[in-house]
Amino acid sequence: MKISQPLPLWSMVSPFIGWLLIVANTMQLGNWLLLLLVAGLMASVLAAVYHAEVVAHKVGEPFGTLVLALAVTLIEVALIVSLMLAGGEAANGLARDTVFAAIMIILNGIVGICLLLGASRHREQSFGLNGVAASMATLAAIAVLTLVLPNYTVTAAGPFYSASQLAFIAIISIVLYGTFVLVQTVRHRDYFLPAEAVDNEEVHAAPPSNKIAGASAVLLLICLGAVVLLAKALAPALEVGLARMGAPDTVVGIVIAAIVLLPEGLAALRAARANRLQTSLNLALGSALASIGLTIPAVAVVSLMTGLTISLGLDIKSTVLLLLSFIVAAFSLSTGRTTVMHGMVHLVIFAVYLFTTIVP
Numbered sequence: 001m002k003i004s005q006p007l008p009l010w011s012m013v014s015p016f017i018g019w020l021l022i023v024a025n026t027m028q029l030g031n032w033l034l035l036l037l038v039a040g041l042m043a044s045v046l047a048a049v050y051h052a053e054v055v056a057h058k059v060g061e062p063f064g065t066l067v068l069a070l071a072v073t074l075i076e077v078a079l080i081v082s083l084m085l086a087g088g089e090a091a092n093g094l095a096r097d098t099v100f101a102a103i104m105i106i107l108n109g110i111v112g113i114c115l116l117l118g119a120s121r122h123r124e125q126s127f128g129l130n131g132v133a134a135s136m137a138t139l140a141a142i143a144v145l146t147l148v149l150p151n152y153t154v155t156a157a158g159p160f161y162s163a164s165q166l167a168f169i170a171i172i173s174i175v176l177y178g179t180f181v182l183v184q185t186v187r188h189r190d191y192f193l194p195a196e197a198v199d200n201e202e203v204h205a206a207p208p209s210n211k212i213a214g215a216s217a218v219l220l221l222i223c224l225g226a227v228v229l230l231a232k233a234l235a236p237a238l239e240v241g242l243a244r245m246g247a248p249d250t251v252v253g254i255v256i257a258a259i260v261l262l263p264e265g266l267a268a269l270r271a272a273r274a275n276r277l278q279t280s281l282n283l284a285l286g287s288a289l290a291s292i293g294l295t296i297p298a299v300a301v302v303s304l305m306t307g308l309t310i311s312l313g314l315d316i317k318s319t320v321l322l323l324l325s326f327i328v329a330a331f332s333l334s335t336g337r338t339t340v341m342h343g344m345v346h347l348v349i350f351a352v353y354l355f356t357t358i359v360p
Contacts, residue, residue, distance in 0.1 A: 011219065012219060041226075041230040046263075049262075049266050054208055058208050074228075079231055097252065097254070098253040099291060101253045111281070113272075115342045118280070127278040134180065147314050148314060148319055180293075324349060
């Protein structure tokens with residue numbers, strides 16, 4: 001049996017309202033429009049979450065989580081590239097800040113909340129070790145090669161790669177991510193399949209019909225386009241506001257990463273509450289891999305084509321936090337079972353990251 005009931009009205013109307021606000025913003029109607037842009041952005045994000053979950057339910061795991069990960073990454077790449085081109089050399093560290101923020105938000109924020117709330121509701125949750133181990137190994141390799149190694153190469157003074165090094169690292173990132181997708185969807189798909197909870201009605205629910213899934217796929221693209229343009233429209237006001245507050249430039253990267261990861265974060269949280277931790281981890285780690293594995297090659301191409309210099313190497317403080325996050329994740333995800341303690345440790349590291357970003 002397939003689900004044929006119509007999509008909720010709000011999920012269909014929200015993205016079109018977002019596009020209307022984008023058009024209204026080009027008319028320069030006044031600062032009051034910023035509040036409407038923020039509301040439109042949130043509504044479009046929530047609609048994107050809903051439609052992505054419909055599509056994910058139709059195609060099944062692990063393809064469903066891959067759909068959302070790629071959709072979120074497209075938003076991130078579009079925002080970073082557009083802001084890089086607009087900001088010139090002043091924005092040479094934006095890609096690094098955004099990618100690092102995405103890793104910290106996912107590895108400590110999203111994973112931490114999912115582990116904490118999931119374990120609070122179900123006491124102890126389990127997941128498959130093979131899929132998570134493959135994800136963590138790939139993510140650690142790409143993260144260190146793109147964000148740490150530039151500080152120690154000598155062809156170009158760190159934290160920069162030379163043109164040839166940047167091109168090589170971009171290719172390596174694509175190869176690693178492509179291999180991971182092959183393993184996730186073809187060679188070892190069973191590593192990423194969640195164990196169905198007996199009392200979970202959502203897992204056993206009938207998939208949507210082709211008509212409903214097709215409509216959601218189209219609306220998902222419309223939502224993502226609205227999110228990109230709305231976030232871009234809000235970017236100048238965000239930068240001015242942060243400058244007036246005296247916040248560091250790296251906060252812009254955190255805000256961008258938080259906006260684009262909101263759909264995936266909400267979907268991961270819902271899965272954890274439904275006792276589907278495997279799906280939560282697929283969403284979180286898959287999004288982190290897509291973020292760094294596709295964003296770095298995209299900005300590398302922009303850098304090589306336009307001559308813009310991009311700074312990729314992290315400072316010492318950020319490097320310590322990045323390595324600590326991987327070490328803690330390796331321990332907390334090494335047994336296949338999690339408790340509230342694991343979630344709390346990740347959230348504490350995330351809190352330290354946010355605090356030391358504002359108060360370095």
